[in-house]
Amino acid sequence: MNDYVLRTNHLTKKYKKDIALNNVNVSIKRGEIYGLIGRNGAGKSTMLRLITGLAFPSGGSIELFGKIQPNVAIDAQKRMGAIIEQPALFPNMSAYENLEVHRLQKGIPGRECIDKTLELVSLMDTGKKKVKNFSLGMKQRLGLAIALLSDPEFLILDEPTNGLDPMGIVEMRELIKRLNREKGVTVLISSHILSELHQLATNFGIIHQGQLIEELTTTELDEKCRxxxxxxxxxxxxxxxxxxxxxxxxxxxxxxxxxxxxxxxxxxxxxxxxxxxxxxxxxxxxxxxxxxxxxxxxxxxxxxxxx
Amino acid sequence: MTNLIKAEMFKLQRNRTFWALIATVAGLSTFLHYLVIIDWWQMHGTVFDRAGLSELDALSTFTVPLFFNLIVSTLAGFFISIEFSNSGVIRNQIISGHKRSHIFIAKLLVFSLGSIIVTVLIPVITAIIIAILFGQGDGLSLTHAMYLGRAYGLFTLQFLAFASIIMLLAIITGDQGKTIILSILFTIAMFAVEKLSKPFFLEMVYENTIFYQFTEVFQLTMTNGEIMKSIIIGVLSCMMISLCGILVFNRKEIK
Missing domain, CATH: 3.30.70 (Alpha-Beta Plaits)
Incomplete structure (x- = not known):
């Protein structure tokens, strides 16, 4: 059994003359919570977009669940859930309907999973309220619900605490920890809130100007910061x-x-x-x-x- | 693939623009047919007139690309392009682990269905209802029904190819406004090609396009050869444009 959920090998992304990602080698083992740290424009979202197949690498390869494919590992993607940049939602539908679209798309039998997921992210009582009337925090939680709907083994979260109030941040953190602890979900999370990542991640990757400049565990980081x-x-x-x-x-x-x-x-x-x-x-x-x-x-x- | 089609159907049923277009086209069609039937609007020399279906004259409005493009491009903008721009929900679909070609085909099938409902079915159904309710009681003979069946069958085939073009534009632009504007410009260009005198080669090419067929399929009589030609043009155009759409979508990077 492959211990690595994700491995990138010299992953590179170029936009004309600009290099957004340069020879990045990241390895994430099963059960890890990997925090991707970087400034705006460092290449975090580009990397997540490449992993999820939204964009294509200019060089290097991505190995997801042990399967290497030059572009997108379609089968492996079925085992993933993701929020990239802001949550992608249908504004004129309710939370339930948004999840129903994704349930149909993924071919998940029965509607029980929708209620279960809505309860998990505390959106059970939104009823027929349209998503366009949701607060930013509620939208983030619904985005997470979509990512969680099919019980993914690997969760990719790009700035998931954006727009959440302090209580929402704590709830999100606890939820991610719980998923990791109880279901063994591997998480790749990017955030600007370093203290938040510090409380959550087991491993860190620091990305700067498209390059991964350091990878370290929480213990190593604590040691360095002591x-x-x-x-x-x-x-x-x-x-x-x-x-x-x-x-x-x-x-x-x-x-x-x-x-x-x-x-x-x-x-x-x-x-x-x-x-x-x-x-x-x-x-x-x-x-x-x-x-x-x-x-x-x-x-x-x-x-x-x-x- | 079935899952994707089910999801697209669910989205179409909840698409406000789709229902607004149905209501608008139904209202407009009812109104126009009523005006024709009470002789307030007298249309002469239409294809339906020549086929002895003068009570359905207003239907000819809905077979003009310049007109039906407005309906189709609006639906494309607010059903397809919007997923790439405002909401960005296309991201979820790609992440869900389906082949991009399957996603494209599912969208194209449901979008085509929606377009046919709004642009072909609603006008025809309202026309027949108005003719029955307020007409002179001529009714539809078997010959009329066969004419309408053949004409609209072939028209729908050409229309599917047209819907594929609009879908391709919607995927390329990924923006509602641009989709609508570009498709209007495109149909104006095709209208100009139709009306302006053109060299023999261009004339020959044009006569083998769906735009020429949109008029041809409503001829009162068509030989078997002409019907076959129309079918081949429709099917080949549809396949080629869809293939182009799949290639474009496969290479498109999602913002």
């Missing part, structure tokens, strides 16, 4: 011994370049520097480091100079 003292001394081995013996801590790392990353004593820098200098060490650099998710992302993609 507050620490960055210490550079003339003798790193000795420095590590001092931290261990004098400050009684093991919560530090010695990096390849000899830099020490100390994760405690953040509020007591003086004690740390005194301990090191008392043992004849010269402190070459001492600073407090560690990023919020936003600042880590911002540093990675070039920060303010791109704003």
């Amino acid at each position: 507050q620490h003292l960055r210490i550079k001394v003339d003798n790193p081995t000795m420095g590590a011994t001092v931290l261990e013996q004098q400050l009684s801590t093991t919560d530090f790392e010695v990096m390849q370049d000899g830099t020490l990353k100390l994760y405690n004593y953040l509020d007591d820098v003086r004690t740390v520097s005194r301990a090191l200098t008392n043992h004849g060490l010269t402190i070459l650099h001492l600073s407090q480091n560690g990023d919020s998710l936003e600042s880590y992302f911002s540093k990675l993609v070039g920060g303010e100079e791109n704003d």
Whole structure:
């Protein structure tokens, strides 16, 4: 059984002279919630459009559920649900009728699935109200309902929390987590709200100017964002011994370049520097480091100079 | 494929433009036929007149491409193009895991059905009802029925090819307004080709198009050869334009 739900191999998309996506290799394993982070125009939606078959790659390939096809894996798409950009809905139909169109389209027997899905996204009481009169949040929830109607194994969500109020965001997050936990649904989600993604995703892909610049797990990201003292001394081995013996801590790392990353004593820098200098060490650099998710992302993609 | 057709039928039944067109065409057809029957509007020399069906004279209005194009392109705009523009629901259909060619064929079949209902069936049914209710009581003889059956059978065949052209325009533009405007320009161009003098080659080409056939099929008498020619033109045009539509749709990137 193939462990990967999605693998892209040097996926490239060009629009005349513009390269929207350049040699992107993404791998998503079954059961993961993969958060795609990137600025506006970074190539997130382009990538999702290629995966869902709305657009065609200029180069590379997409492997969905182990099936590689140059353009679109039709059979694999039947196992997917997706919201790309804004939810695509019939404005003059009710929520029920919108779902009925998709039920007929997918050939799902019986109408029970419609009630079940409407209940899942809390739209049971909308009755005959037309979608054009829905709030943005309700439309997002209905879009999700359409994506969920056929019990997909792989869910692709492009900015699903757009337009949702804080409660709606929490509900959406809990729903996605529940689907992932209880039904094992693999999720690929893109969002600008990094803190939101941080609470949801198990893996991250950071995309910038059409290129995937980093892929990491939540643990790795947390590690990178963790507050620490960055210490550079003339003798790193000795420095590590001092931290261990004098400050009684093991919560530090010695990096390849000899830099020490100390994760405690953040509020007591003086004690740390005194301990090191008392043992004849010269402190070459001492600073407090560690990023919020936003600042880590911002540093990675070039920060303010791109704003 | 059956699932797609069912979904398209569901959408057509809930399409406001479709019902508005049915109401408009039914009202207009009733009104025009009533005017003809009470002799307020006297039409002479129409194909129906020559066939001894002068009470159905107003039907000739509905067989002119410049007129019925307005109906068909409006339906195409608000049934097909709108899915590419405003609502973007075409995305869901493509993501649903059906072949694009199947999606196109399902849309074309249901759109053609809708167009035939609005443009052919409604005018003919209202004409017959008005003729029965308010006419002189001539009734339809078997010869008349055979004439109408043959003429409208062939007309519908040509009309299917026309609907395919409009569907192709709707897919290419993906916008209601552009679909309507382009199809009007297209029919005006075909009207100009029909009316203006043209070189022999162009004349020959034109006589083998559905636009020429729209008039020809209403001739009082047609030989078997002419009927066969009309069928071949209709079927081949329909197939070729649909194939073009499938090729265009297969390569179209959805915004």
